[in-house]
Amino acid sequence: MGVATNGSAAEQAPAPALKFLIYGRTGWIGGLLGGLCAARRIPFAYGAGRLENRAQLEADIDAAAPTHVFNAAGVTGRPNVDWCETHRAETVRANVVGTLTLADVCRARGLVLINYATGCIFEYDDAHPLGSGVGFKEEDTPNFVGSFYSKTKAMVEELLKNYENVCTLRVRMPISSDLSNPRNFITKITRYEKVVNIPNSMTILDELLPISIEMAKRNLTGIWNFTNPGVVSHNEILEMYRDYIDPSFSWKNFNLEEQAKVIVAPRSNNELDQTKLKNEFPELLSIKDSLIKYVFEPNRKTSKA
Numbered sequence: 509m510g511v512a513t514n515g516s517a518a519e520q521a522p523a524p525a526l527k528f529l530i531y532g533r534t535g536w537i538g539g540l541l542g543g544l545c546a547a548r549r550i551p552f553a554y555g556a557g558r559l560e561n562r563a564q565l566e567a568d569i570d571a572a573a574p575t576h577v578f579n580a581a582g583v584t585g586r587p588n589v590d591w592c593e594t595h596r597a598e599t600v601r602a603n604v605v606g607t608l609t610l611a612d613v614c615r616a617r618g619l620v621l622i623n624y625a626t627g628c629i630f631e632y633d634d635a636h637p638l639g640s641g642v643g644f645k646e647e648d649t650p651n652f653v654g655s656f657y658s659k660t661k662a663m664v665e666e667l668l669k670n671y672e673n674v675c676t677l678r679v680r681m682p683i684s685s686d687l688s689n690p691r692n693f694i695t696k697i698t699r700y701e702k703v704v705n706i707p708n709s710m711t712i713l714d715e716l717l718p719i720s721i722e723m724a725k726r727n728l729t730g731i732w733n734f735t736n737p738g739v740v741s742h743n744e745i746l747e748m749y750r751d752y753i754d755p756s757f758s759w760k761n762f763n764l765e766e767q768a769k770v771i772v773a774p775r776s777n778n779e780l781d782q783t784k785l786k787n788e789f790p791e792l793l794s795i796k797d798s799l800i801k802y803v804f805e806p807n808r809k810t811s812k813a
């Protein structure tokens with residue numbers, strides 16, 4: 509872990525070479541992270557162990573001798589988080605027991621763990637109303653336990669506060685430039701028969717995953733709202749999709765009551781406060797600018813107006 513130095517010999521010594529150990533090889537975020545490391549020539553290995561198996565995690569660390577560990581493994585449910593409602597033990601095993609075991613093993617080895625968590629543990633409330641621009645801060649207590657998935661994620665976030673080696677990144681509604689990926693929030697909402705229209709904080713992975721690598725290099729720990737500043741609504745994204753990708757695209761909206769009839773567990777809608785991440789990374793783009801720069805311009809199929 510990072511040790512503050514003050515003009516000592518240690519400060520003049522070359523920085524130790526990086527070596528990342530990544531969990532979530534077969535997953536969306538874990539796959540992207542490995543690709544980023546390869547492109548940046550950062551040595552990395554994927555963990556083979558199951559998160560809840562302490563001995564396997566220790567063997568992974570022995571074999572890889574990493575400087576940092578990244579956790580992009582967890583149960584998100586297929587086709588969606590509703591799966592977690594009916595697979596509660598499996599969800600707890602990966603998201604609670606597994607994540608805590610990895611944090612504990614990393615702590616015992618003096619390793620920082622960068623943990624891709626979720627910001628879907630909050631919902632708009634009287635103190636943070638929709639449209640107010642008042643977002644939930646890192647120190648706020650989760651107020652959304654409408655789904656079992658979110659409940660496990662809120663529980664584990666609370667417990668991880670006791671691990672000073674863990675960097676918790678609250679990801680929300682992740683978006684990438686790969687519009688063919690069914691996990692991409694944009695791809696999901698373009699394929700739904702009907703969509704709600706609610707402003708939300710979201711994470712542009714093309715911009716933010718490199719930032720998470722930088723956070724590891726800086727040995728940052730604690731809780732971080734890991735979204736782009738500001739909010740964007742479903743309709744605003746679909747309008748961009750129509751303007752940049754498919755001029756003939758159209759969609760239908762429905763309200764939360766109608767949505768509740770086609771899903772099992774309620775979904776979280778919120779704005780996260782971005783002051784902390786923006787202070788650390790002043791170049792961070794607003795959600796709408798990031799969407800245009802990283803997603804819609806590179807995929808543009810329409811001619812410029």
Ligand SMILES: NC(=O)c1ccc[n+]([C@@H]2O[C@H](COP(=O)([O-])OP(=O)(O)OC[C@H]3O[C@@H](n4cnc5c(N)ncnc54)[C@H](OP(=O)(O)O)[C@@H]3O)[C@@H](O)[C@H]2O)c1
Nearest residue numbers: 532533534535536537558559580581582602624625626679
């Ligand atoms: N995608 C989202 O909408 C979203 C939003 C916010 C936060 N997140 C969080 O970000 C993280 C990564 O998400 P993702 O979308 O990349 O997930 P994903 O595509 O579903 O991938 C999950 C990965 O976790 C692995 N995994 C599951 N249980 C495991 C266990 N017990 N031990 C070891 N590996 C296990 C899976 O491997 P196997 O196939 O071998 O099981 C897979 O590689 C998750 O914690 C998720 O909660 C995701």
